[in-house]
Amino acid sequence: MSALRSEFLDWWRELRHLFGRNPTPQELVSEAVRKQFPREKMQVPKRQTAFTYVEGPMNYLGQQIVKAMEDAGYPAKILYCYRSPEIQRGLYAKGRTAAGRRVTNAKPWESPHQYYEAVDIIHPALAWRVSDKYWDTLAACVRIVAEKYGVNLKHGHDWDGDGVPVRDDPDEQFQDSAHIELADWRTVRDRHRNTVLASGQSRAPNREELWARFCEVLPKEAERLKRDGRILR
Numbered sequence: 001m002s003a004l005r006s007e008f009l010d011w012w013r014e015l016r017h018l019f020g021r022n023p024t025p026q027e028l029v030s031e032a033v034r035k036q037f038p039r040e041k042m043q044v045p046k047r048q049t050a051f052t053y054v055e056g057p058m059n060y061l062g063q064q065i066v067k068a069m070e071d072a073g074y075p076a077k078i079l080y081c082y083r084s085p086e087i088q089r090g091l092y093a094k095g096r097t098a099a100g101r102r103v104t105n106a107k108p109w110e111s112p113h114q115y116y117e118a119v120d121i122i123h124p125a126l127a128w129r130v131s132d133k134y135w136d137t138l139a140a141c142v143r144i145v146a147e148k149y150g151v152n153l154k155h156g157h158d159w160d161g162d163g164v165p166v167r168d169d170p171d172e173q174f175q176d177s178a179h180i181e182l183a184d185w186r187t188v189r190d191r192h193r194n195t196v197l198a199s200g201q202s203r204a205p206n207r208e209e210l211w212a213r214f215c216e217v218l219p220k221e222a223e224r225l226k227r228d229g230r231i232l233r
């Protein structure tokens with residue numbers, strides 16, 4: 001007798017014992033499924049926690065800015081919210097130990113992107129090769145969204161927010177018109193450095209930390225998302 005047949009007969013006897021009679025075809029199927037997926041019941045609560053809002057507040061605000069740009073007739077997309085420390089290391093090397101011009105002054109763990117605290121918004125097809133008008137419109141959209149949600153945003157098109165873009169502002173340098181960040185991102189960086197990084201773990205903020213930050217920056221939106229069942233914790 002083959003091992004498979006022997007195994008099947010053992011299972012059959014087990015089922016007959018369980019039901020006290022020959023099982024029906026439906027019972028056979030459901031028992032086969034249960035045998036195939038013994039952990040099914042354990043997987044349910046785990047699957048639900050996966051709905052936690054994991055991107056933090058800046059990705060959410062970035063999406064609102066993209067929508068405002070589209071309303072104004074300009075296509076836009078988020079290029080980056082999170083950027084890994086490894087990618088940041090590569091960018092920092094440009095114009096220093098690697099070829100090309102310098103694109104950032106931030107080393108790994110020094111940019112708000114490592115903490116999900118910034119977005120870079122660009123044109124989906126033209127990327128950065130757009131007119132001043134495009135960036136000026138983006139600046140207006142950033143102001144509208146910041147006001148609507150009651151948050152303090154900084155935009156690399158006009159870092160000091162005096163309405164004079166970097167290109168015309170003698171007090172400013174390093175135009176970075178795609179870049180938008182939460183003004184108080186350094187408090188998040190310092191918190192992360194003093195806890196996670198100081199403990200020797202080289203990891204980005206996790207979903208619980210990002211959700212806590214979301215509630216801190218966008219408390220009303222957090223309540224609404226919870227009410228609408230979009231956050232299951």
Ligand SMILES: [Ca+2]
Pocket residue numbers: 158159160161162163164165166169172
């Ligand atoms: Ca300015």
